[in-house]
Structure formats: structure tokens, C-alpha cells
Amino acid sequence: MIAIHSLALHSVAYHPHFSFPENATSNEEIVLRWIHIVFGIIWIGLLYFFNLVGTPAMKTLDSATRSKIYPALMSRAMSWFRWSALVTVLVGLRYYTILLQADADNSGDPGLLWRWLGEWFFVWVLAYVVIYALQMPLNWPAGSGWVRAMLIAMVVVAASWLMLEWNAGPTVSNAHLSISIGGGLGLIMMMNVWGIVWRVQKRMIQWTRANAENGTPIPEKAAKMMEFASFASRAAFWLSFPMLFFMAAAEHYPFLSSIGH
Numbered sequence: 001m002i003a004i005h006s007l008a009l010h011s012v013a014y015h016p017h018f019s020f021p022e023n024a025t026s027n028e029e030i031v032l033r034w035i036h037i038v039f040g041i042i043w044i045g046l047l048y049f050f051n052l053v054g055t056p057a058m059k060t061l062d063s064a065t066r067s068k069i070y071p072a073l074m075s076r077a078m079s080w081f082r083w084s085a086l087v088t089v090l091v092g093l094r095y096y097t098i099l100l101q102a103d104a105d106n107s108g109d110p111g112l113l114w115r116w117l118g119e120w121f122f123v124w125v126l127a128y129v130v131i132y133a134l135q136m137p138l139n140w141p142a143g144s145g146w147v148r149a150m151l152i153a154m155v156v157v158a159a160s161w162l163m164l165e166w167n168a169g170p171t172v173s174n175a176h177l178s179i180s181i182g183g184g185l186g187l188i189m190m191m192n193v194w195g196i197v198w199r200v201q202k203r204m205i206q207w208t209r210a211n212a213e214n215g216t217p218i219p220e221k222a223a224k225m226m227e228f229a230s231f232a233s234r235a236a237f238w239l240s241f242p243m244l245f246f247m248a249a250a251e252h253y254p255f256l257s258s259i260g261h
Helices: 002-012 024-059 063-107 112-135 144-167 174-214 221-252
Strands: none
Touching (some): 024 063, 024 221, 063 174, 112 174, 112 221, 144 174, 144 221
16 A cells, blocks of 8 residues: 555656746746847847858958848848847846836835836946947047957946946845846847947948949948948947846846845
């Protein structure tokens, strides 16, 4: 009898048990996280493709071949690139708002949600204004790439420090603080996609297609515009690494939850 009972328990232990949360917020959060991850993979995957594979490969092709391949490839790639970036950021912003609301409720002051959200937009939009200027193809001195990169890094560190300083407190979660930085970097990257890369690539696609079909010469200013877009793409490439770290640390590495004033 004991052996039969033990065998029955052993058999039951191998049966899966599903217990889905009945809380609407929990279900919304998992849907948001799933969409955020799927579209984030598309976005960052294309970013890595452009920087590690696409651009280096294009440079090895002769101008005639490049004129035929470039419009078809970049039209489709940029469509997925810019829209996946926008969806990733918008969905992530909704998820971030839920976390802020929970921390505001735990603090006893629900109105903190709007203060935190306003501060987040203020800091990262201001940071992007400065970073945008640092990416512009002006008459920088020789070796300015590293100088500009260091200045961008300093802006990002300053913005991150402000977010931690303004948001830290005994009721503020690690996820809140981590996403305040990771999400801010994502916002900068998304604005680079729409504000620089897509604006340049849209014209380059048109000019390259016209060149391939009608022999229309590509304007001289195209080189300067591509320099602008290439630098912005490389900047986003490097910013993606701390961005991914902080986004992953939100739920899996609670190293900021103890910060307080």
C-alpha cells in the first residue's frame, strides 16, 4: 500500500500544473514584456547587422553593384528597423509607467508617478539634444571620433546619475531605477533611428535607386549625410550594451534597490 501511494505521488509530481494570475495588471505586464522583447530583438538585431555585417559588406562592393542592392535591402531593413524601435520604446514606456505607479503607491504618494515620469523625459530628452549636436558632421579636428565618443559617454553618465539621485528612496524598486537608465538609453537610440538614421537613409535610398535606374548622379552632400548617419548608428551600437545590461538587471540583478537619500 505504501509503495502504491509513493508511486502515485511520484507520478503526480511529473504532471504540469498551470495557475495563471487573475490580476489584470500581471497579465498586462507579461504581454507588454513579451512584445517588448520580440520587437526589441528585431530592432537591436538589425542594429548589430548594420554595424557588424551590412555596412562593412557594402564597402567591398563596386558602385554599380551597390546601387542595385542598396535600395532593395535598405528599404525593407529600415522599415523593420524604425517601426520595431518605436514599438519597443512605446511598449516599454507603458511597462515602466506600471512600475512607477506601484512605487508611488507604496510610498503613499500616488502623484509621484507624474513627477518621476516628467523628470525621466526631461533628463533624457535634454541628454539627447546634447548628444545630437555631438554626432553632427561638423568640422571636427583629427581624431575627434574618440573625443566625441567620450563626451557622449560623459553625458550618459551624468543623465544616469541624475536619474538615480532624483528617484532613489526607500520605497523605490531596483526595476524602477534600472529601467530609468536602460529605458533612457533606449529612448536616445530610438530618437537616433527616427531623427538621424532614417532621415538620411530615406534620401540615400531615393538617390541610389535613381542612380541605378536613370544614371542620376548622387549629390555631393550625400557623403556628409552618411557620415552623420554612420556615427549615429555606431553610437547606438555602443549604447546598446549598457542599455541591455540595465534592462536585464531590472528583474534579475537587484543592485540598485538599496540606494536612498
